[in-house]
Amino acid sequence: xxxxxxxxxxxxxxxxxxxxxxxxxxxxxxxxxxxxxxxxxxxxxxxxxxxxxxxxxxxxxxxxxxxxxxxxxxxxxxxxxxxxxxxxxxxxxxxxxxxxxxxxxxxxxxxxxxxxxxxxxxxxxxxxxxxxxxxxxxxxxxxxxxxxxxxxxxxxxxxxxxxxxxxxxxxxxxxxxxxxxxxxxxxxxxxxxxxxxxxxxxxxxxxxxxxxxxxxxxxxxxxxxxxxxxxxxxxxxxxxxxxxxxxxxxxxxxxxxxxxxxxxxxxxxxxxxxxxxxxxxxxxxxxxxxxxxxxxxxxxxxxxxxxxxxxxxxxxxxxxxxxxxxxxxxxxxxxxxxxxxxxxxxxxxxxxxxxxxxxxxxxxxxxxxxxxxxxxxxxxxxxxxxxxxxxxxxxxxxxxxxxxxxxxxxxxxxxxxx
Amino acid sequence: xxxxxxxxxxxxxxxxxxxxxxxxxxxxxxxxxxxxxxxxxxxxxxxxxxxxxxxxxxxxxxxxxxxxxxxxxxxxxxx
Ligand SMILES: Cc1cc2nc3c(=O)[nH]c(=O)nc-3n(C[C@H](O)[C@H](O)[C@H](O)COP(=O)(O)OP(=O)(O)OC[C@H]3O[C@@H](n4cnc5c(N)ncnc54)[C@H](O)[C@@H]3O)c2cc1C
Ligand SMILES: [Zn+2]
Numbered sequence: 229x230x231x232x233x234x235x236x237x238x239x240x241x242x243x244x245x246x247x248x249x250x251x252x253x254x255x256x257x258x259x260x261x262x263x264x265x266x267x268x269x270x271x272x273x274x275x276x277x278x279x280x281x282x283x284x285x286x287x288x289x290x291x292x293x294x295x296x297x298x299x300x301x302x303x304x305x306x307x308x309x310x311x312x313x314x315x316x317x318x319x320x321x322x323x324x325x326x327x328x329x330x331x332x333x334x335x336x337x338x339x340x341x342x343x344x345x346x347x348x349x350x351x352x353x354x355x356x357x358x359x360x361x362x363x364x365x366x367x368x369x370x371x372x373x374x375x376x377x378x379x380x381x382x383x384x385x386x387x388x389x390x391x392x393x394x395x396x397x398x399x400x401x402x403x404x405x406x407x408x409x410x411x412x413x414x415x416x417x418x419x420x421x422x423x424x425x426x427x428x429x430x431x432x433x434x435x436x437x438x439x440x441x442x443x444x445x446x447x448x449x450x451x452x453x454x455x456x457x458x459x460x461x462x463x464x465x466x467x468x469x470x471x472x473x474x475x476x477x478x479x480x481x482x483x484x485x486x487x488x489x490x491x492x493x494x495x496x497x498x499x500x501x502x503x504x505x506x507x508x509x510x511x512x513x514x515x516x517x518x519x520x521x522x523x524x525x526x527x528x529x530x531x532x533x534x535x536x537x538x539x540x541x542x543x544x545x546x547x548x549x550x551x552x553x554x555x556x557x558x559x560x561x562x563x564x565x566x567x568x569x570x571x572x573x574x575x576x577x578x579x580x581x582x583x584x585x586x587x588x589x590x591x592x593x594x595x596x597x598x599x600x601x602x603x604x605x606x607x608x609x610x611x612x613x614x615x616x617x618x619x620x621x622x623x624x625x626x627x628x629x630x631x632x633x634x635x636x637x638x639x640x641x642x643x644x645x646x
Numbered sequence: 647x648x649x650x651x652x653x654x655x656x657x658x659x660x661x662x663x664x665x666x667x668x669x670x671x672x673x674x675x676x677x678x679x680x681x682x683x684x685x686x687x688x689x690x691x692x693x694x695x696x697x698x699x700x701x702x703x704x705x706x707x708x709x710x711x712x713x714x715x716x717x718x719x720x721x722x723x724x725x
Contacts (some may be wrong), residue, residue, distance in 0.1 A: 321679055434684055453677075469684070470687070470688035471690055472688075472689075477711070479681070479685040479686065479687060480685065480688070481684040481685055481686070482667065482684070482686065482689055483667075483686050483688050484713070485689075528664050529647075529659075529664045529695070529711075530666065530667070530688065530689070530693060530713045531716065532713050532714045533689045533713070533714060533715060533716055537647050537659065537716070539658070539659060539660040572683075572684045628683075628684040629680045629681060629684075637650065641684055642685045643666070643686075644664060
């Protein structure tokens with residue numbers, strides 16, 4: 229791998245930028261691998277990278293039905309944070325945040341990680357108490373959290389509606405180390421670094437079934453480009469988890485739902501970090517290019533369509549107008565949708581499956597982008613050592629049967645409420 | 647999406663509350679309860695699902711809808 233530096237930039241500038249090598253090898257399938265990862269999103273690529281880097285397992289393939297990063301990895305609103313309240317989640321997401329903090333040096337790739345702060349607004353005494361409690365839980369886990377009053381919020385974001393709002397802003401819970409990262413660059417950075425360590429990245433290759441031995445253990449995958457043997461097979465296919473698991477006869481505690489997002493025309497810098505409305509489904513940040521990036525709730529019905537409907541568009545825009553009326557002057561450039569693997573408790577699964585040879589990384593709901601580094605790290609740890617990483621011990625598949633669910637919202641077994 | 651409510655006619659989905667897959671039925675044994683509460687087929691294709699017409703006739707109805715396209719195939723009262 230040619231390292232990127234000021235010198236490589238200068239040298240390539242002199243040759244008119246015509247001599248850059250491709251960022252990663254576009255591999256063709258070989259007959260077999262020690263480990264196959266199904267799904268070339270952020271999680272699959274990060275898993276392959278840490279398998280090679282941390283565990284020295286380089287005979288690995290990432291198999292992607294389309295192009296890498298064409299799924300949720302390239303459709304999300306790029307927010308990273310570790311402001312969780314429950315013990316099963318806190319250390320995992322904080323580990324992810326620590327990995328984000330060193331990611332660009334680690335990968336020698338500019339992922340535009342920007343710790344510009346994540347501010348969750350509260351609008352009632354009860355909500356303030358709940359955020360104070362969450363902030364305390366975060367601090368007890370060594371995560372940064374600050375409870376801001378109304379004046380402090382106003383100094384940060386004077387454009388919010390502090391006069392006459394139906395739900396007046398009382399303050400907010402701020403995680404300064406939270407922020408955003410460039411989603412595509414995360415995919416490309418992991419792909420480049422994994423490829424350089426020998427991982428085969430195989431695109432346009434859809435897994436259509438599993439190969440099993442006489443005992444029923446999975447020993448490979450059937451794909452649109454032929455059969456490929458594998459010592460172990462891990463799936464990291466996000467919104468398609470149920471479909472791929474069904475090929476191995478599994479039913480998962482997951483429903484697939486569509487989440488939409490929106491971006492405005494490019495504007496001068498105005499939004500200082502990430503801001504979430506506490507009284508409606510609306511959150512916003514501003515990309516480095518200037519576009520206001522915003523979204524809200526999932527549409528709420530099962531979907532594999534990668535596009536949503538107008539009621540949620542209206543709901544998101546109403547939330548935006550209620551929180552910061554100036555947004556009404558901005559024009560929306562694009563909107564899109566992605567398919568979320570919503571679990572029955574709103575938390576993910578990183579575990580062995582009941583089928584020998586098959587390992588699961590699924591259930592990331594609408595919050596799996598921030599988890600990308602730790603998800604890859606922990607899934608690689610699980611695949612390599614067959615024991616869960618210490619920050620991911622709670623993400624078991626059987627927690628729904630044992631009652632050890634991790635339900636941050638306390639919404640119960642109704643996937644579209646998480 | 648519009649749902650052809652068998653009582654009210656074609657109405658915007660905004661008037662409805664979504665419950666999910668209509669096929670699981672409440673089991674008699676405790677052992678089967680986990681599968682009933684937590685596991686889903688998560689169908690990609692036509693799926694029978696429960697919707698509640700909260701801002702209309704207040705009936706629960708069964709809608710058959712293709713989850714890949716959002717095409718609504720039918721809507722009927724549950725039996
Ligand atoms: C609109 C939107 C906004 C979001 N905002 C945020 C946010 O701000 N912060 C945050 O933390 N998270 C956010 N998320 C969630 C986050 O994007 C996902 O949880 C995360 O990207 C999922 O992991 P992934 O990157 O591996 O998934 P994906 O990129 O979806 O990767 C899965 C891959 O598997 C492939 N695949 C599927 N089936 C097969 C098959 N049979 N064979 C081969 N390959 C297959 C797919 O093509 C896909 O490329 C958002 C999601 C959406 C849609
Ligand atoms: Zn009706």
